[in-house]
Amino acid sequence: MDNHQGKILEYVVRKNGFNVSSLAGQLGVNRRTLYNYFSSSIVKPAVISRIGGILRHDFSVEFPDLFTYEEFQKVLNTGPKFSLGQQDIAEDELYKEKYLILLEQYNDLLTDLVS
Secondary structure (H helix, E strand, O other): OOOOHHHHHHHHHHHOOOOHHHHHHHHOOOHHHHHHHHHOOOOOHHHHHHHHHHHOOOOOOOOOOOOOHHHHHHHHHHOOOOOOOHHHHHHHHHHHHHHHHHHHHHHHHHHHHHO
């Protein structure tokens, strides 16, 4: 893999099946900001460290020039942990329901236009 830090972050997030919305929430940023990190070739070490702490992933492997193994172990032992709580699941279901309602309304409009 190349040295594009954002692509490496995104690869780790997606490879491990982490929910982008929940990760963004736990980082205290919106999804757009997280996607901006993914598109950046250089990401601040503090951001990489926070993401690694939440995901429980040692980024000293991917970024040995930024972190030592020992430094990142401290992050992993003290940082917040990623969790998909009941609130996140309920929120996902709410958005799915809203999407389905909008989709049905859109289909009804298309049907009215055709007839």
